[in-house]
Amino acid sequence: MKQAPPASTTDTPHSAAVGTGTMGNKLLVILALLSAVAPLSIDLYLPAFPAMSEDLSTSTSAVQLTLTAFLVGITIGQLIFGPLSDRFGRLRPLLIGAVLCVVASIAAVIAPNVAILVAARLVQGIGGAAGMVIGRAIISDVAHGKAAARAFSLMMIVGGIAPVIAPMVGGFLVDPIGWRGILTVVLGLAVIMLACVVAGIRETFPALRRAELKVLREQSGSPNAALRSREFLSYTLTFGFSFAVMMAYISASPFVYQDMMGLSSMAYGIAFGCNAFALMIVSGIAARLTATHSVRGMLATGVGLMTAGVAAVGILVATGVDPIWLSVPLFVTVASLGLILGNATALALGAVPAAAGSASAVLGALQFGLAAVVSPLVGLGGEDTAAPMAVVMAASALIAVTAFALSRAEGDERATTRMGSGNLVDR
Template identity: 60%
Template sequence: MTASVDTTARRDSAPQITLRLLVTLALLSAVAPFATDLYLPAFPQMVDDLHTSATSVQLTLTAFLLGLAAGQLVFGPLSDRYGRVRPLVIGAVVCVLASVVAVLAPTIEVLVAARLAQGLTGAAGMVIGRAIISDLATGRAAARAFSLMMIVGGIAPIAAPLAGGFLVQPLGWRGALAVILALVVAMLVAALVVIRETHTEERRAALRADKATKGSPLRDLTRRAYLGHLVAFGFAFAVMMAYISASPFVYQTMMGLSSAQYGAMFGVNAFGLLLMSATSARLTARVEPRRLAGAGLVLILAAGIAVLTLAAAGVPAGWLALPLFFAVAGMGLIFGNTTALALSAAPRAAGTASALLGATQFGLAAVVSPLVGLAGEHTATPLGIVMVCAAAMAGLGFLTARP
């Protein structure tokens, strides 16, 4: 008798999504926000210490994001073929080595290269973590799990800028990167101790047998439901990354805040994201994930329009704080729900689907990061333009995915 993959039975026989597992997967995903946010307050210090330009320092962030995008395209398909655990452990080991090089980097060139490698291998935790949830749940259950994971992982975007603001002065930028190294080591330990295989050889064999009757699992990736939610998720994250990249200049240069005050403001916005993620997790029991995601997309578009209007009008920079708060908070309704909607549309190729999701996410982030500073560090108009355009593209993708 020909083997086939029954999605319901497959999930019923799989390990359950426990709080311990969610916390571990959140830790795997936390490497990226910590690696991007923690050292942002140290950018001016890095320019002086490494005898380089602000543009070159910005490349350390861009290289990391490009690495995250490319790395997910590598580790996602590998996890579909060889299981989740082995690629995860290999990626974590190499990421530890790259993080050591980043801490000790003598020049900006070495640092950029180390950050690229750090992103390439650190991507394993993010892409495989999403695939593990997709192995174990679908629909509303998956949306709730992703939102809950964002609550646990929400500590990262809150703690990272706060820690960076307070640690950069006494420890320097190398100290900030050493904290990232410690997190990567924790990621490796967690992968070894907690994660168990959810994409077993038996299930991989069943998928291969299914291919003869249902076609390649990769066909799922051409579905409108998958592609539309992929675009919505990716461009929504581009809005977030535009804000993250511009935030040191908006809060410190334009508003005149100290590095510690900058960290506090950044943390307040991240706390809004945390609260909205918690709200989303509670509402998924009675509200369709698509409706929640749609509300979040409307919110970030309105916030982007407000930022652009205020910046173009030349009002005091302090007025930008409110729409930026709502832009970040709105992501709590978008990320978990669009992730669940996209991966639920491609259950037979969860690792590859997760990889494309992450590659789009960080590929777009790498593109928009330099754009927000094109007009210099004393205006938020480019930030507003990027936010509005990215939010509009996210909305169009979301409408395309409509059943």
């Protein structure tokens, strides 16, 4: 597929030198914050599920539906806002999504019953998705090569840790402020998201650039031909099913840590904090190693560690050992994602620079679509077994490993020859 030339520096006001694949730290921080709003909104209120069920006089499964609705909303929202950002630029769709997220967050705080809360969470997810999907596209606009991989890894320190650390924060907040107070915190995050968009984001995909890439896509024979490439699909599946491993762990964690291991809400939060810290450290290491190591090689290491951790979880569950021992392989599994999420994102989006918004939408829709499926599956066996979690994690890890292995069939030769364009990270 023909590659578009890097945008000029005048097209991207936040990048000092787009052609060299750099981007400003201020923009990176803002994009990281935008990417964290939706993940924090997913899990911040997990420890409040019992209180919500009692206060709203509804079942546990109905409360769980508020989480599923949010995940479905994120999936739909990314499929909407990603292509829109390719057609109309990044800024306008991002503003619309941020406003929608704020309005829906207000509705969630004041929801009188679980039905309205589910509807509000659905819309909240749709709006919040804009920050995630367009944020990734903006990075593809202004950073290339190893700089893009490093930026995605740094973003994952925030975006990747958010769904892990959120239950810990929620565990500390649920008693003093209640579940509506936690949803008010989510509202505050949505307001911050809107303020960051208004004050700190400028258009990085102007009309002239959109017209140039539209011509290239038309010359390829199909506007979305690149999205069907084996390279893009392989890295996208690696990313999506690796994230599914983490979501299986997160969704089952309240029952595994509190009901099976016997931890208190506070101890549960601390356990989550340890895993979050490990993910943060590994993500930071990955960002630093990008300058001297192969991005693909780091991804391979991460996938291998994740597979080993998931296999250990399955063995421990099958042999019926004390559940407390599950904390060790779960720690390894979560930490390994620091080598996977950012690098897989950079490799996937780097494969389709002419359709970054749509590619980001596919990546994110798969990510949270799988999360929506995984979330209820891990609870099928009840509260006294971790077997469903282990099975879902194992199936997801197997698909991720297979997808990564298939990407090798494309070979590194083509990636090397395309590096000259500056649009792909080094493998």
